[in-house]
Amino acid sequence: MSRPAKIIIDLAAIQANCRLAQTLAPHSKTIAVVKADAYGHGAVEVAKALEAQIEMFAVSCLEEALVLRENALSKPILLLEGCFDKSELEIAADNQFELVVHNGLQLEQLLDTRFETPLNIWLKIDTGMHRLGVSLQQFESIYARLSASENVKNIVLMTHFAHADDVGGAYTLMQIGRLEKCMQPIVADASKKVQLSLANSAALLAWPQTRVEWNRPGIMLYGLSPFDEVIDQAKQLIPAMNFESQVIALRDISVGESVGYGCNWTAKRQSIIATIAVGYGDGYPRSAKSGTPVLINGHRAPLVGRVSMDLISVDVTDLQNVHIGDPAILWGKDLSANEVASWADSIGYELVTRMPKRAAITFLN
Structure with a gap:
């Protein structure tokens, strides 16, 4: 008999947790975050279990995305940290990965590369996490340059909340307010249809105003609550x-x-x-x-x-x-x-x- 320590992953539980995320935001599209080997649950197996249920996967980097492609996962894949080097852009383009742009260097490398087919770009705005994202002051000019580039097919705007697990807390409201303010010139232009991605697991569970066009459930897919306190919606999560x-x-x-x-x-x-x-x-x-x-x-x-x-x-x-x-x-x-x-x-x-x-x-x- 082999050593008895073992891990059992319940894929049906992950599917049920995903349905909960979708029930909370029935008019949104779902990006299943499967970075870090699906939070240790097996990225390939989890992705196969969710592929028919969601619109897109998100991973941290090119290597994680390629593993999914090599295992016949065909849904769009978003690289949450974008490309780390210009040499990765060609591989990303060949696989039609969607890219986050979060700094000026990534912007210049993207604009300086020739693609046969334009890419979908997710422009990350730093509204207070202070980790990744273009500054509020840079946003409008960077958005304009991306919009004018033949390399860019569509642009989705995104941000990441630093304290969404503080239910009703002022910091998330502040971040939402900063985003709305910096977007005003774009929203005022009726010719531009702006898509947003705001909600991570905590925001999706506790902040209804963040449930916009695209949601990014991560830890909740695996049945763990992102909150220290008891939240009604999180009670329905099933540990996987x-x-x-x-x-x-x-x-x-x-x-x-x-x-x-x-x-x-x-x-x-x-x-x-x-x-x-x-x-x-x-x-x-x-x-x-x-x-x-x-x-x-x-x-x-x-x-x-x-x-x-x-x-x-x-x-x-x-x-x-x-x-x-x-x-x-x-x-x-x-x-x-x-x-x-x-x-x-x-x-x-x-x-x-x-x-x-x-x-x-x-x-x-």
Whole structure:
């Protein structure tokens, strides 16, 4: 029998989460964000499951887009960071990838290249994230130059919200206001039909005014809420990744005895400790603290001691009838990766995205 640590990806759950995104914005088009190997869920498999359901995919870079094309994914693909070098433009054009332009260098390289077929360009505006995007002051002139170029077929305007997970917060309203103000000269020109893409997962779930022509759901597709608080719409999300293993040893621990490296957990009562075949080598966070919940036979039990490369220890003293071979759920439908991440001073995004390939992966349709 192979090592029991494994990952099960529920593709039907991802499809259901996508339908939720579309229900929230029935008049919008959906860009499924599958960057970083679909947030660790398998970009090719996820894209195949969603292709008939959505209008476009989004990835971080050219390499990620080519993987989808090489696996017969034919829907349009948006490169969220654009091209990193002029040499990538020809490959992007040959595959009819759609490009984000977010700085002056990308603009000049685009305008200085000859294409047989013009490209769709997504002009990113920095309204307050201060990470990528042309400045509010540069926007009008850059938009005019793109509009005049034979290399450009259509232009979609986009921005990214820094704090959309703060429901009703002032910062998102400020960003929306900045965008509307800088767009006024273009919107005033009746001959120009401006398309927008604003909403990421948090905005799509909590900010109805951001649900415009194109939405960009990411983490919500995989069933994780982007909010620390409970949001009604997010309650409907179905976690798609189930990370599990098994109990491989049980032992009685006397009062005063320690468990694991560093002896940083010591029994205060006669205890039963289960050893689980999973560790940071499988993607379980080493920073998880004692007390982090693990489900043993469907019941919560606390992690004790340090996480090691291959193993963790769990206090099952209060559980009934625990045996070697019993299932252990590290996170999934009944234990959110967000909750586990909170015990590791992290976020669910990081936990699911950085999973190594050591644990066997199974896809359920």
